[in-house]
Amino acid sequence: MEKYIDPSKVYTPKDIADDMLKLHGVSLTYIHACRAKEKVVKLVRGDPAESYAKLPRSVLKIKRKEGDTCLYAFVALEACIRGWKYCRPIVVVDGARLKCSYGGTMLTVSTMDTGGHRPPLAYAIVDSKNDVSWTWFSEQFKEAY
Incomplete structure (x- = not known):
């Protein structure tokens, strides 16, 4: 053994x-x-x-399109959700295009805690930077937090 x-x-x-x-x-x-x-x-x-x-409960939401392929995926870890109450009530949202064979965009949201650190709150992978994907991401973030 x-x-x-x-x-x-x-x-x-x-x-x-x-x-x-x-x-x-x-x-x-x-x-x-x-x-x-x-x-x-x-x-x-x-x-x-x-x-x-035994893992803490995190939020994972996936929206599928026809053919059962993933259109959007949202992740908010439990530790980040619990830590939000110790942070300033300001969030920064950013998006970056993914340069890989699948493409898409990674959206992230972070904040600043009282010590000046910038912890992540959530992230998502979406098809592109468009109003529909940003709206979906914002709705998932609002529901998680």
């Missing part, structure tokens, strides 16, 4: 099968070694579903 504690160490099912043969004289198939690895990782690191359930 020590080999699973360091997440940067790669320990493959083949390594497990080789170790079992060398240390215990037991021959394992690849699938048995793979299942054993899954069980040990879950035992050491915990169940991913339980871990995600």
